[in-house]
Amino acid sequence: MTVTFQLNGEDCRFHGDPMTPLVDILRQERFLTGTKAVCREGFCGACTVHVDDEAVPSCLRPVGLVQGCAVTTIEGLSSGNQPLHPLQAAFEAADAVQCGMCFPGMVMSLSAFVRDNPHASRPEIKAAMVGNICRCTGYERIVDAVADCLDQARKAGQLVGGIHV
Amino acid sequence: MAPSVERSFTAASTLEEAMAARRQGAAVLAGGTWMMRDPLRGVDLPGAVVALHRIPALSKVDIEPDHVVIGAAVTHAVLGRALHGAAGFEGLVAAAEGAANPGIRRIATVGGNLCALDFAAADLAPALLVCEATVELETVEGPKLLGISDFLKDRHALLTEAIVTRIHVRRDLVASAHIRLPLRKAGDYPVAIVSLAVDKDKRCRIAVGSVEPVARRWTALEQAMAAGPASALDPERTAELALEHNDFQGRDGKEVEGWYRRQVLPPLVKRGVAALLKTEGLA
Numbered sequence A: 001m002t003v004t005f006q007l008n009g010e011d012c013r014f015h016g017d018p019m020t021p022l023v024d025i026l027r028q029e030r031f032l033t034g035t036k037a038v039c040r041e042g043f044c045g046a047c048t049v050h051v052d053d054e055a056v057p058s059c060l061r062p063v064g065l066v067q068g069c070a071v072t073t074i075e076g077l078s079s080g081n082q083p084l085h086p087l088q089a090a091f092e093a094a095d096a097v098q099c100g101m102c103f104p105g106m107v108m109s110l111s112a113f114v115r116d117n118p119h120a121s122r123p124e125i126k127a128a129m130v131g132n133i134c135r136c137t138g139y140e141r142i143v144d145a146v147a148d149c150l151d152q153a154r155k156a157g158q159l160v161g162g163i164h165v
Numbered sequence B: 001m002a003p004s005v006e007r008s009f010t011a012a013s014t015l016e017e018a019m020a021a022r023r024q025g026a027a028v029l030a031g032g033t034w035m036m037r038d039p040l041r042g043v044d045l046p047g048a049v050v051a052l053h054r055i056p057a058l059s060k061v062d063i064e065p066d067h068v069v070i071g072a073a074v075t076h077a078v079l080g081r082a083l084h085g086a087a088g089f090e091g092l093v094a095a096a097e098g099a100a101n102p103g104i105r106r107i108a109t110v111g112g113n114l115c116a117l118d119f120a121a122a123d124l125a126p127a128l129l130v131c132e133a134t135v136e137l138e139t140v141e142g143p144k145l146l147g148i149s150d151f152l153k154d155r156h157a158l159l160t161e162a163i164v165t166r167i168h169v170r171r172d173l174v175a176s177a178h179i180r181l182p183l184r185k186a187g188d189y190p191v192a193i194v195s196l197a198v199d200k201d202k203r204c205r206i207a208v209g210s211v212e213p214v215a216r217r218w219t220a221l222e223q224a225m226a227a228g229p230a231s232a233l234d235p236e237r238t239a240e241l242a243l244e245h246n247d248f249q250g251r252d253g254k255e256v257e258g259w260y261r262r263q264v265l266p267p268l269v270k271r272g273v274a275a276l277l278k279t280e281g282l283a
Protein backbone atom coordinates (compact mmCIF):
# COMPACT_ATOMS: atom_id res chain seq x y z
CA MET A 1 0.00 0.00 0.00
CA THR A 2 1.14 3.59 -0.64
CA VAL A 3 0.68 6.17 2.09
CA THR A 4 1.33 9.86 1.52
CA PHE A 5 1.69 12.53 4.16
CA GLN A 6 3.59 15.75 4.86
CA LEU A 7 6.80 15.26 6.81
CA ASN A 8 8.35 18.42 8.22
CA GLY A 9 6.66 20.41 5.48
CA GLU A 10 7.63 18.17 2.57
CA ASP A 11 5.71 15.46 0.72
CA CYS A 12 6.51 11.97 1.92
CA ARG A 13 5.46 8.75 0.23
CA PHE A 14 5.74 5.33 1.85
CA HIS A 15 5.24 2.01 0.08
CA GLY A 16 4.80 -1.01 2.30
CA ASP A 17 2.89 -2.39 5.25
CA PRO A 18 0.30 0.21 6.41
CA MET A 19 0.58 -1.15 9.96
CA THR A 20 4.27 -0.16 10.16
CA PRO A 21 4.75 2.09 13.20
CA LEU A 22 5.44 5.66 12.09
CA VAL A 23 8.59 5.77 14.25
CA ASP A 24 10.23 3.06 12.12
CA ILE A 25 9.66 5.01 8.92
CA LEU A 26 11.02 8.19 10.47
CA ARG A 27 14.17 6.52 11.75
CA GLN A 28 14.90 3.80 9.22
CA GLU A 29 13.66 5.28 5.94
CA ARG A 30 13.99 9.00 6.56
CA PHE A 31 16.96 8.85 8.95
CA LEU A 32 15.23 11.27 11.31
CA THR A 33 16.81 9.67 14.36
CA GLY A 34 15.85 12.45 16.77
CA THR A 35 12.64 10.50 17.34
CA LYS A 36 13.58 7.62 19.67
CA ALA A 37 12.03 4.15 19.84
CA VAL A 38 12.56 3.19 23.47
CA CYS A 39 9.64 1.24 24.99
CA ARG A 40 7.46 0.86 21.86
CA GLU A 41 4.50 0.61 24.24
CA GLY A 42 3.25 4.16 24.62
CA PHE A 43 4.70 4.51 28.11
CA CYS A 44 7.93 6.51 27.72
CA GLY A 45 7.08 9.29 25.24
CA ALA A 46 10.54 9.30 23.60
CA CYS A 47 8.94 8.74 20.19
CA THR A 48 6.51 11.69 20.43
CA VAL A 49 5.89 13.66 17.23
CA HIS A 50 3.18 16.06 16.12
CA VAL A 51 0.49 14.67 13.84
CA ASP A 52 -1.75 17.49 12.64
CA ASP A 53 -0.32 19.61 15.48
CA GLU A 54 -1.14 17.08 18.22
CA ALA A 55 1.61 15.38 20.22
CA VAL A 56 1.23 11.60 19.88
CA PRO A 57 3.44 8.54 20.35
CA SER A 58 4.74 7.49 16.92
CA CYS A 59 5.50 3.93 18.08
CA LEU A 60 1.76 3.21 18.30
CA ARG A 61 0.75 5.11 15.16
CA PRO A 62 0.35 2.78 12.18
CA VAL A 63 1.42 4.74 9.12
CA GLY A 64 -1.90 3.90 7.43
CA LEU A 65 -3.60 6.23 9.91
CA VAL A 66 -1.43 9.22 8.99
CA GLN A 67 -2.48 9.23 5.33
CA GLY A 68 -3.00 12.90 4.40
CA CYS A 69 -1.75 14.21 7.75
CA ALA A 70 1.05 16.66 8.57
CA VAL A 71 3.80 15.09 10.67
CA THR A 72 6.41 17.20 12.45
CA THR A 73 9.43 15.67 14.16
CA ILE A 74 12.00 17.30 16.42
CA GLU A 75 14.09 17.99 13.29
CA GLY A 76 11.19 19.96 11.82
CA LEU A 77 10.65 22.09 14.90
CA SER A 78 13.75 24.12 14.24
CA SER A 79 16.31 23.25 11.63
CA GLY A 80 19.49 24.56 10.05
CA ASN A 81 20.13 28.19 10.85
CA GLN A 82 16.69 28.91 12.27
CA PRO A 83 16.53 30.00 15.89
CA LEU A 84 15.67 27.26 18.35
CA HIS A 85 12.08 26.82 19.46
CA PRO A 86 11.72 28.93 22.65
CA LEU A 87 11.30 25.76 24.69
CA GLN A 88 14.51 24.26 23.30
CA ALA A 89 16.27 27.52 24.07
CA ALA A 90 14.87 27.45 27.62
CA PHE A 91 16.10 23.87 28.14
CA GLU A 92 19.53 24.82 26.86
CA ALA A 93 19.71 27.93 29.02
CA ALA A 94 18.68 25.97 32.13
CA ASP A 95 21.16 23.19 31.29
CA ALA A 96 18.23 20.84 31.80
CA VAL A 97 19.35 18.10 29.41
CA GLN A 98 21.48 15.20 30.65
CA CYS A 99 21.78 12.06 28.48
CA GLY A 100 19.24 13.52 26.07
CA MET A 101 17.35 10.29 25.38
CA CYS A 102 13.99 11.65 26.49
CA PHE A 103 14.39 15.21 25.24
CA PRO A 104 13.16 15.08 21.65
CA GLY A 105 9.91 13.53 22.94
CA MET A 106 9.80 15.90 25.89
CA VAL A 107 10.15 18.92 23.56
CA MET A 108 7.50 17.62 21.16
CA SER A 109 4.98 16.99 23.97
CA LEU A 110 5.66 20.24 25.78
CA SER A 111 5.90 22.50 22.73
CA ALA A 112 2.31 21.57 21.82
CA PHE A 113 1.32 21.99 25.46
CA VAL A 114 2.76 25.50 25.89
CA ARG A 115 1.23 26.54 22.57
CA ASP A 116 -2.22 25.51 23.82
CA ASN A 117 -1.79 26.47 27.50
CA PRO A 118 0.09 29.77 27.73
CA HIS A 119 -1.13 30.27 31.31
CA ALA A 120 -0.35 26.78 32.59
CA SER A 121 0.40 26.31 36.28
CA ARG A 122 3.17 24.08 37.64
CA PRO A 123 0.82 21.16 38.39
CA GLU A 124 -0.59 21.48 34.85
CA ILE A 125 2.94 21.34 33.40
CA LYS A 126 3.60 18.19 35.45
CA ALA A 127 0.34 16.60 34.29
CA ALA A 128 1.34 17.28 30.68
CA MET A 129 4.61 15.38 31.24
CA VAL A 130 3.00 12.20 32.58
CA GLY A 131 3.71 10.36 29.33
CA ASN A 132 7.37 11.44 29.05
CA ILE A 133 9.75 9.48 31.22
CA CYS A 134 13.18 10.88 32.06
CA ARG A 135 15.61 8.62 33.87
CA CYS A 136 18.27 11.29 34.47
CA THR A 137 17.00 14.65 35.56
CA GLY A 138 14.42 14.16 38.30
CA TYR A 139 12.07 16.39 36.26
CA GLU A 140 12.15 19.52 38.43
CA ARG A 141 14.63 21.34 36.20
CA ILE A 142 12.50 20.58 33.18
CA VAL A 143 9.40 21.93 34.93
CA ASP A 144 11.39 25.04 35.95
CA ALA A 145 12.50 25.60 32.36
CA VAL A 146 8.94 25.25 31.00
CA ALA A 147 7.61 27.64 33.66
CA ASP A 148 10.38 30.16 32.81
CA CYS A 149 9.67 29.84 29.12
CA LEU A 150 5.96 30.57 29.68
CA ASP A 151 6.83 33.45 31.98
CA GLN A 152 9.12 35.07 29.44
CA ALA A 153 6.62 34.61 26.64
CA ARG A 154 3.91 36.25 28.76
CA LYS A 155 6.20 39.14 29.59
CA ALA A 156 7.03 39.57 25.93
CA GLY A 157 3.31 39.40 25.13
CA GLN A 158 3.96 36.55 22.77
CA LEU A 159 2.41 33.09 22.66
CA VAL A 160 5.06 30.39 22.91
CA GLY A 161 5.33 28.49 19.68
CA GLY A 162 3.77 31.30 17.69
CA ILE A 163 7.25 31.77 16.26
CA HIS A 164 7.59 28.65 14.19
CA VAL A 165 5.59 25.65 15.34
CA MET B 1 11.43 -2.70 10.13
CA ALA B 2 9.18 -5.75 9.60
CA PRO B 3 9.50 -7.41 6.20
CA SER B 4 7.00 -6.07 3.70
CA VAL B 5 3.60 -7.67 4.31
CA GLU B 6 0.64 -7.72 1.96
CA ARG B 7 -1.95 -6.39 4.34
CA SER B 8 -5.37 -5.10 3.49
CA PHE B 9 -6.05 -1.66 5.01
CA THR B 10 -9.42 0.02 4.49
CA ALA B 11 -10.04 3.55 5.77
CA ALA B 12 -13.82 3.31 5.60
CA SER B 13 -15.77 6.49 5.00
CA THR B 14 -19.17 4.95 5.74
CA LEU B 15 -20.43 2.32 8.15
CA GLU B 16 -21.59 0.21 5.20
CA GLU B 17 -18.05 0.18 3.82
CA ALA B 18 -16.69 -0.76 7.24
CA MET B 19 -19.21 -3.61 7.61
CA ALA B 20 -18.37 -4.90 4.14
CA ALA B 21 -14.69 -5.08 5.14
CA ARG B 22 -15.67 -6.69 8.42
CA ARG B 23 -17.68 -9.38 6.61
CA GLN B 24 -14.55 -10.16 4.63
CA GLY B 25 -12.65 -10.74 7.87
CA ALA B 26 -11.06 -7.34 8.57
CA ALA B 27 -10.41 -6.46 12.22
CA VAL B 28 -11.46 -3.01 13.44
CA LEU B 29 -8.59 -0.55 13.89
CA ALA B 30 -9.46 2.44 16.06
CA GLY B 31 -6.62 4.37 17.76
CA GLY B 32 -4.31 1.35 17.56
CA THR B 33 -2.92 1.85 21.08
CA TRP B 34 -3.96 -1.68 22.04
CA MET B 35 -3.66 -3.44 18.70
CA MET B 36 -0.20 -2.07 17.84
CA ARG B 37 1.13 -3.83 20.93
CA ASP B 38 -0.17 -7.26 19.81
CA PRO B 39 3.31 -8.30 18.57
CA LEU B 40 4.75 -7.55 22.04
CA ARG B 41 2.12 -9.96 23.45
CA GLY B 42 3.16 -12.61 20.92
CA VAL B 43 0.10 -12.06 18.72
CA ASP B 44 0.42 -11.30 15.00
CA LEU B 45 -1.21 -8.12 13.71
CA PRO B 46 -4.38 -8.93 11.74
CA GLY B 47 -3.98 -9.60 8.01
CA ALA B 48 -6.77 -7.15 7.21
CA VAL B 49 -7.90 -4.08 9.11
CA VAL B 50 -10.64 -1.50 8.69
CA ALA B 51 -10.09 1.94 10.22
CA LEU B 52 -13.08 3.94 11.50
CA HIS B 53 -11.57 7.44 11.87
CA ARG B 54 -12.98 8.71 8.55
CA ILE B 55 -16.61 7.96 9.47
CA PRO B 56 -17.89 11.33 10.75
CA ALA B 57 -20.88 9.90 12.66
CA LEU B 58 -18.59 7.77 14.81
CA SER B 59 -16.26 10.63 15.75
CA LYS B 60 -18.65 13.01 17.47
CA VAL B 61 -20.34 13.51 20.84
CA ASP B 62 -23.98 14.67 20.67
CA ILE B 63 -25.19 16.31 23.85
CA GLU B 64 -29.00 16.47 24.04
CA PRO B 65 -31.07 17.75 26.98
CA ASP B 66 -31.92 14.24 28.21
CA HIS B 67 -29.19 12.06 26.76
CA VAL B 68 -25.70 11.96 25.26
CA VAL B 69 -24.55 9.90 22.29
CA ILE B 70 -20.82 9.13 22.08
CA GLY B 71 -19.36 7.86 18.78
CA ALA B 72 -17.16 4.80 19.18
CA ALA B 73 -14.23 6.51 17.43
CA VAL B 74 -14.26 9.48 19.81
CA THR B 75 -10.94 9.76 21.63
CA HIS B 76 -10.56 10.02 25.39
CA ALA B 77 -9.32 13.61 24.99
CA VAL B 78 -12.34 14.66 22.92
CA LEU B 79 -14.77 12.93 25.29
CA GLY B 80 -13.25 14.65 28.32
CA ARG B 81 -13.46 18.07 26.65
CA ALA B 82 -17.01 17.53 25.34
CA LEU B 83 -18.48 16.57 28.73
CA HIS B 84 -16.34 18.84 30.90
CA GLY B 85 -18.62 20.73 33.29
CA ALA B 86 -21.74 18.69 32.43
CA ALA B 87 -23.47 17.94 35.76
CA GLY B 88 -23.62 14.23 36.55
CA PHE B 89 -20.76 13.31 34.21
CA GLU B 90 -17.90 14.12 36.60
CA GLY B 91 -16.94 10.42 36.81
CA LEU B 92 -16.92 9.80 33.07
CA VAL B 93 -14.86 12.96 32.53
CA ALA B 94 -12.39 11.91 35.25
CA ALA B 95 -12.08 8.49 33.60
CA ALA B 96 -11.46 9.99 30.16
CA GLU B 97 -9.01 12.60 31.51
CA GLY B 98 -7.19 10.32 33.97
CA ALA B 99 -6.59 7.17 31.91
CA ALA B 100 -3.16 6.44 30.41
CA ASN B 101 -1.17 9.58 29.52
CA PRO B 102 -1.93 12.67 27.43
CA GLY B 103 -0.45 11.30 24.16
CA ILE B 104 -2.44 8.06 24.45
CA ARG B 105 -5.62 9.93 25.36
CA ARG B 106 -5.33 11.92 22.11
CA ILE B 107 -5.56 8.73 20.03
CA ALA B 108 -7.17 5.96 22.12
CA THR B 109 -10.90 5.71 21.50
CA VAL B 110 -13.98 4.88 23.55
CA GLY B 111 -14.75 1.89 21.29
CA GLY B 112 -11.19 0.60 21.58
CA ASN B 113 -11.32 0.87 25.35
CA LEU B 114 -14.52 -1.20 25.56
CA CYS B 115 -13.55 -3.69 22.84
CA ALA B 116 -9.98 -4.53 23.89
CA LEU B 117 -10.74 -8.11 24.90
CA ASP B 118 -8.72 -9.39 27.85
CA PHE B 119 -8.01 -5.83 29.03
CA ALA B 120 -9.26 -5.70 32.60
CA ALA B 121 -8.13 -2.17 33.51
CA ALA B 122 -10.28 -0.18 31.06
CA ASP B 123 -11.24 3.05 32.85
CA LEU B 124 -14.29 3.79 30.74
CA ALA B 125 -15.93 0.43 31.51
CA PRO B 126 -16.83 1.06 35.18
CA ALA B 127 -17.50 4.76 34.44
CA LEU B 128 -20.07 3.78 31.78
CA LEU B 129 -21.48 0.95 33.94
CA VAL B 130 -22.63 3.46 36.57
CA CYS B 131 -24.13 5.59 33.78
CA GLU B 132 -26.11 2.43 32.80
CA ALA B 133 -24.99 3.13 29.24
CA THR B 134 -26.39 1.33 26.21
CA VAL B 135 -23.96 0.08 23.57
CA GLU B 136 -25.04 0.27 19.93
CA LEU B 137 -23.51 -2.27 17.58
CA GLU B 138 -23.75 -2.70 13.85
CA THR B 139 -24.09 -6.43 13.18
CA VAL B 140 -24.61 -8.47 10.03
CA GLU B 141 -28.32 -8.49 10.92
CA GLY B 142 -28.43 -4.71 11.40
CA PRO B 143 -28.13 -2.41 14.42
CA LYS B 144 -28.41 -3.86 17.91
CA LEU B 145 -28.70 -2.17 21.32
CA LEU B 146 -27.35 -3.80 24.47
CA GLY B 147 -26.94 -2.75 28.09
CA ILE B 148 -23.28 -2.23 28.89
CA SER B 149 -23.20 -5.03 31.51
CA ASP B 150 -24.41 -7.54 28.93
CA PHE B 151 -22.08 -6.14 26.31
CA LEU B 152 -19.04 -6.52 28.57
CA LYS B 153 -20.03 -10.08 29.52
CA ASP B 154 -20.70 -11.23 25.94
CA ARG B 155 -18.27 -9.10 23.95
CA HIS B 156 -16.00 -12.02 22.94
CA ALA B 157 -18.86 -13.56 20.96
CA LEU B 158 -20.48 -10.26 19.90
CA LEU B 159 -17.33 -8.80 18.40
CA THR B 160 -16.52 -11.62 16.01
CA GLU B 161 -18.33 -9.73 13.26
CA ALA B 162 -19.86 -6.60 14.76
CA ILE B 163 -18.67 -3.00 15.09
CA VAL B 164 -19.47 -0.90 18.15
CA THR B 165 -20.84 2.32 16.71
CA ARG B 166 -22.17 4.45 19.57
CA ILE B 167 -22.64 4.60 23.31
CA HIS B 168 -25.92 6.08 24.59
CA VAL B 169 -26.10 7.60 28.04
CA ARG B 170 -29.15 9.09 29.76
CA ARG B 171 -28.67 12.34 31.67
CA ASP B 172 -30.25 11.03 34.84
CA LEU B 173 -27.30 11.37 37.20
CA VAL B 174 -27.04 14.01 39.89
CA ALA B 175 -23.36 13.33 40.57
CA SER B 176 -20.64 10.83 39.81
CA ALA B 177 -17.00 10.13 40.64
CA HIS B 178 -14.20 7.92 39.35
CA ILE B 179 -11.42 6.79 41.65
CA ARG B 180 -8.39 4.92 40.32
CA LEU B 181 -5.37 3.50 42.04
CA PRO B 182 -2.26 3.33 39.87
CA LEU B 183 1.02 2.18 41.43
CA ARG B 184 2.79 5.34 40.33
CA LYS B 185 1.03 8.66 40.72
CA ALA B 186 -0.08 8.52 37.09
CA GLY B 187 0.69 6.98 33.74
CA ASP B 188 0.35 3.25 34.43
CA TYR B 189 -2.62 0.88 34.51
CA PRO B 190 -4.81 1.23 37.60
CA VAL B 191 -4.62 -1.65 40.09
CA ALA B 192 -8.27 -1.08 40.96
CA ILE B 193 -10.96 1.35 39.84
CA VAL B 194 -14.18 2.36 41.60
CA SER B 195 -16.82 4.41 39.79
CA LEU B 196 -19.79 5.79 41.71
CA ALA B 197 -22.91 7.70 40.73
CA VAL B 198 -26.05 9.02 42.38
CA ASP B 199 -29.22 9.12 40.29
CA LYS B 200 -32.23 11.42 40.56
CA ASP B 201 -33.91 9.00 43.01
CA LYS B 202 -30.82 9.36 45.24
CA ARG B 203 -29.85 5.76 44.59
CA CYS B 204 -26.13 5.07 44.54
CA ARG B 205 -24.60 2.99 41.74
CA ILE B 206 -21.13 1.51 42.12
CA ALA B 207 -18.95 -0.35 39.63
CA VAL B 208 -15.48 -1.84 39.93
CA GLY B 209 -12.86 -2.25 37.23
CA SER B 210 -9.44 -3.90 37.05
CA VAL B 211 -10.06 -6.15 40.09
CA GLU B 212 -11.71 -9.01 38.19
CA PRO B 213 -11.10 -9.78 34.49
CA VAL B 214 -14.24 -7.86 33.47
CA ALA B 215 -15.62 -4.71 35.14
CA ARG B 216 -18.97 -5.14 36.91
CA ARG B 217 -21.51 -3.41 39.16
CA TRP B 218 -21.07 -3.97 42.91
CA THR B 219 -24.71 -4.92 43.48
CA ALA B 220 -24.13 -6.38 46.98
CA LEU B 221 -22.85 -3.00 48.16
CA GLU B 222 -25.54 -1.06 46.29
CA GLN B 223 -28.24 -3.16 47.98
CA ALA B 224 -26.67 -2.74 51.41
CA MET B 225 -26.58 1.03 50.89
CA ALA B 226 -30.18 1.10 49.65
CA ALA B 227 -31.25 -0.70 52.85
CA GLY B 228 -29.92 2.22 54.94
CA PRO B 229 -31.34 5.75 55.24
CA ALA B 230 -31.35 7.52 51.85
CA SER B 231 -29.72 10.64 53.25
CA ALA B 232 -26.79 8.78 54.78
CA LEU B 233 -24.13 9.02 52.09
CA ASP B 234 -21.21 8.85 54.46
CA PRO B 235 -17.66 7.91 53.42
CA GLU B 236 -16.78 5.98 56.62
CA ARG B 237 -20.06 4.08 56.77
CA THR B 238 -19.91 3.18 53.07
CA ALA B 239 -16.34 1.90 53.49
CA GLU B 240 -17.55 -0.32 56.36
CA LEU B 241 -20.31 -1.70 54.15
CA ALA B 242 -17.78 -2.22 51.36
CA LEU B 243 -15.62 -4.30 53.71
CA GLU B 244 -18.63 -6.35 54.79
CA HIS B 245 -19.93 -6.95 51.25
CA ASN B 246 -16.65 -7.43 49.39
CA ASP B 247 -17.56 -10.25 47.01
CA PHE B 248 -14.71 -9.70 44.51
CA GLN B 249 -12.15 -12.32 43.47
CA GLY B 250 -9.04 -10.29 42.71
CA ARG B 251 -7.13 -11.30 39.59
CA ASP B 252 -3.41 -11.92 39.91
CA GLY B 253 -1.28 -9.79 37.62
CA LYS B 254 2.38 -9.00 37.17
CA GLU B 255 1.95 -5.61 38.88
CA VAL B 256 0.04 -6.87 41.98
CA GLU B 257 -1.60 -10.01 43.36
CA GLY B 258 -5.37 -10.46 43.49
CA TRP B 259 -5.77 -10.10 47.27
CA TYR B 260 -4.34 -6.59 47.07
CA ARG B 261 -6.79 -5.43 44.39
CA ARG B 262 -9.64 -6.77 46.56
CA GLN B 263 -8.30 -5.26 49.75
CA VAL B 264 -7.95 -1.70 48.44
CA LEU B 265 -11.64 -1.50 47.48
CA PRO B 266 -13.08 -0.17 50.79
CA PRO B 267 -10.64 2.77 51.00
CA LEU B 268 -11.28 3.56 47.33
CA VAL B 269 -15.03 3.53 48.00
CA LYS B 270 -14.44 5.92 50.90
CA ARG B 271 -12.54 8.29 48.62
CA GLY B 272 -15.24 7.93 46.01
CA VAL B 273 -18.07 8.89 48.37
CA ALA B 274 -16.02 11.85 49.61
CA ALA B 275 -15.56 12.94 45.97
CA LEU B 276 -19.30 12.53 45.30
CA LEU B 277 -20.12 14.76 48.26
CA LYS B 278 -17.92 17.50 46.81
CA THR B 279 -19.71 17.59 43.44
CA GLU B 280 -22.10 20.40 42.62
CA GLY B 281 -25.06 18.04 42.57
CA LEU B 282 -24.61 16.90 46.18
CA ALA B 283 -22.62 19.64 47.88
Ligand SMILES: Cc1cc2nc3c(=O)[nH]c(=O)nc-3n(C[C@H](O)[C@H](O)[C@H](O)COP(=O)(O)OP(=O)(O)OC[C@H]3O[C@@H](n4cnc5c(N)ncnc54)[C@H](O)[C@@H]3O)c2cc1C
Binding pocket: A041, A042, A043, B027, B028, B029, B030, B031, B032, B033, B034, B035, B036, B052, B072, B073, B098, B099, B100, B101, B104, B107, B108, B109, B110, B111, B112, B113, B114, B115, B116, B117, B121, B122, B123, B124, B159, B162, B163, B164, B165, B187, B188, B189, B190
Ligand atom coordinates in the same frame (compact mmCIF):
# COMPACT_ATOMS: atom_id res chain seq x y z
C1 LIG C 1 0.84 3.57 27.75
C2 LIG C 1 -0.58 3.14 27.85
C3 LIG C 1 -1.27 3.35 29.03
C4 LIG C 1 -2.59 2.99 29.14
N1 LIG C 1 -3.26 3.25 30.29
C5 LIG C 1 -4.58 3.01 30.35
C6 LIG C 1 -5.34 3.38 31.48
O1 LIG C 1 -4.83 3.90 32.47
N2 LIG C 1 -6.67 3.14 31.45
C7 LIG C 1 -7.29 2.57 30.38
O2 LIG C 1 -8.50 2.41 30.37
N3 LIG C 1 -6.59 2.20 29.32
C8 LIG C 1 -5.26 2.40 29.29
N4 LIG C 1 -4.56 2.03 28.19
C9 LIG C 1 -5.22 1.22 27.21
C10 LIG C 1 -5.90 2.08 26.18
O3 LIG C 1 -6.91 2.79 26.77
C11 LIG C 1 -6.50 1.21 25.23
O4 LIG C 1 -5.38 0.69 24.63
C12 LIG C 1 -7.36 2.04 24.27
O5 LIG C 1 -8.50 2.57 24.86
C13 LIG C 1 -7.73 1.25 23.14
O6 LIG C 1 -8.31 2.14 22.24
P1 LIG C 1 -7.80 2.24 20.74
O7 LIG C 1 -8.72 3.16 20.06
O8 LIG C 1 -6.37 2.56 20.69
O9 LIG C 1 -8.08 0.73 20.27
P2 LIG C 1 -7.40 -0.21 19.20
O10 LIG C 1 -6.05 -0.61 19.64
O11 LIG C 1 -7.53 0.36 17.85
O12 LIG C 1 -8.39 -1.45 19.33
C14 LIG C 1 -8.48 -2.24 20.50
C15 LIG C 1 -9.35 -3.47 20.21
O13 LIG C 1 -10.70 -3.11 20.09
C16 LIG C 1 -11.22 -3.43 18.81
N5 LIG C 1 -12.05 -2.29 18.44
C17 LIG C 1 -11.73 -0.98 18.51
N6 LIG C 1 -12.78 -0.21 18.21
C18 LIG C 1 -13.81 -1.05 17.93
C19 LIG C 1 -15.15 -0.86 17.54
N7 LIG C 1 -15.68 0.37 17.39
N8 LIG C 1 -15.92 -1.95 17.31
C20 LIG C 1 -15.41 -3.20 17.45
N9 LIG C 1 -14.14 -3.44 17.83
C21 LIG C 1 -13.35 -2.39 18.06
C22 LIG C 1 -10.01 -3.62 17.92
O14 LIG C 1 -10.26 -4.53 16.89
C23 LIG C 1 -8.99 -4.18 18.92
O15 LIG C 1 -9.19 -5.55 19.11
C24 LIG C 1 -3.24 2.37 28.04
C25 LIG C 1 -2.56 2.15 26.84
C26 LIG C 1 -1.25 2.52 26.74
C27 LIG C 1 -0.54 2.30 25.45
Ligand code: FES
Binding pocket: A036, A037, A038, A039, A040, A041, A042, A043, A044, A045, A046, A047, A048, A057, A058, A059, A060
Ligand atom coordinates in the same frame (compact mmCIF):
# COMPACT_ATOMS: atom_id res chain seq x y z
S1 FES D 1 8.79 4.39 22.28
FE1 FES D 1 6.83 5.23 21.95
S2 FES D 1 6.18 5.74 23.92
FE2 FES D 1 8.06 4.72 24.29
Ligand code: FES
Binding pocket: A097, A098, A099, A100, A101, A102, A103, A133, A134, A135, A136, A137
Ligand atom coordinates in the same frame (compact mmCIF):
# COMPACT_ATOMS: atom_id res chain seq x y z
S1 FES E 1 17.97 13.33 30.12
FE1 FES E 1 18.43 11.19 30.17
S2 FES E 1 16.44 10.31 30.08
FE2 FES E 1 16.02 12.38 30.28
